[in-house]
Amino acid sequence: MLHKFLTLLRNFATNTSNTVTTNQMIKDKVIAAYEKMAVKYDELIDHKPHNAYYDRPNTLALLPDVKGKNILDAACGPGKYAEILIAQGAKVLGYDISPKMVELAIKRNQNQAEFYVHDLSTPFKTIGNETYDIVLCALALHYLEDWAPAIIEFNRVLKKDGILVISIEHPFNDFNFFKSKKYFEIEQVKCTWKGFGEAIEVNSYRRSLSECLTPLTENGFYIDKLVEPKPTKEFENADPRHFKELNEFPAFLCVRAVKRNH
Numbered sequence: 001m002l003h004k005f006l007t008l009l010r011n012f013a014t015n016t017s018n019t020v021t022t023n024q025m026i027k028d029k030v031i032a033a034y035e036k037m038a039v040k041y042d043e044l045i046d047h048k049p050h051n052a053y054y055d056r057p058n059t060l061a062l063l064p065d066v067k068g069k070n071i072l073d074a075a076c077g078p079g080k081y082a083e084i085l086i087a088q089g090a091k092v093l094g095y096d097i098s099p100k101m102v103e104l105a106i107k108r109n110q111n112q113a114e115f116y117v118h119d120l121s122t123p124f125k126t127i128g129n130e131t132y133d134i135v136l137c138a139l140a141l142h143y144l145e146d147w148a149p150a151i152i153e154f155n156r157v158l159k160k161d162g163i164l165v166i167s168i169e170h171p172f173n174d175f176n177f178f179k180s181k182k183y184f185e186i187e188q189v190k191c192t193w194k195g196f197g198e199a200i201e202v203n204s205y206r207r208s209l210s211e212c213l214t215p216l217t218e219n220g221f222y223i224d225k226l227v228e229p230k231p232t233k234e235f236e237n238a239d240p241r242h243f244k245e246l247n248e249f250p251a252f253l254c255v256r257a258v259k260r261n262h
C-alpha cells in the first residue's frame, strides 16, 4: 500500500516537473522566434494586413475613449498599439518577453512611454493593485499554456470597473489549421511563419472556445463584448486572397471583459 502511494507520488512529481521543463522549452523557443523576427516585424507592423487592417482596428474599437487613461499594454511587441494610444492621449506602460521587441518599442515611442521585459505568466511585481484603467493584450495569450496567472494579474492591477481587451487566435480556426482531433484539450502546436523575412518556427498552444473564456469569467471578469472580426477595406487592396478568406471564416477573436465588483 505504502509502496503504491510512493510510486503514485513519484510519478506525479516526475510528470509535474516534465510539464514545467516542456513549458520552459516552449517559452525559450517563443522568445528565440520573436528575437529573430523583431526587426522585420517592427518594419512591417504599420501596414501588415493581418495586423493593420484586421486585428488592430477591431481590437481598438473595443476600447473606450482612452484620453487621460492609464493603459497597460501586455505583450506590447514593437509598441505599435502604444504609439496609437499615446497619440490619442493615453498614458501607456508596455511589457514584452522579447528584449528586442522592448528595445524597438522604446525606439518607436521615444520618451513617451515606458517598456520593460516581462513574462506574462509571472506577476507584475512593481505594479500596485487597482492602478490601470485598461489592460490590452493583443495576439499573445496563445503563447501561454495556462492563462489563469496572467488574467489574475490583469484583474489585480485594474481599477474598479477596469477594462481588459484581448485579441486571440480564433479557436475554431486553430482547430482547423492545426488539424486537431482533440478539440477539448489544450495542445502544444507549431507552424512556420514566412511573412517576416526568413522562415521561422512559431510554437504556441491551441485550445477550445470555453478554455478561452472561462479563465476570464472564473478570475473576476464578465464578458462585455465578443467580436469575430472582419477585415477592413484597406485589407482588400493589400491582400485580396486573404481578404476573401477572412470574410468567409474568422482567424482572430476580440474580447472586451470588465472587472467584476464582487
Ligand SMILES: C[S@@+](CC[C@H](N)C(=O)[O-])C[C@H]1O[C@@H](n2cnc3c(N)ncnc32)[C@H](O)[C@@H]1O
Pocket: 030, 031, 034, 045, 051, 074, 075, 076, 077, 078, 079, 080, 081, 095, 096, 097, 098, 101, 118, 119, 120, 121, 137, 138, 139, 140, 143, 144
Ligand atoms: C504577435 S506579437 C503581438 C505584439 C503586439 N501585441 C501587437 O499586436 O502588435 C506577440 C508578442 O507576444 C510576446 N510574448 C510571447 N510570449 C510572451 C510572454 N510569455 N510574456 C510576454 N510577452 C510574450 C512576443 O514577444 C511578441 O512580441
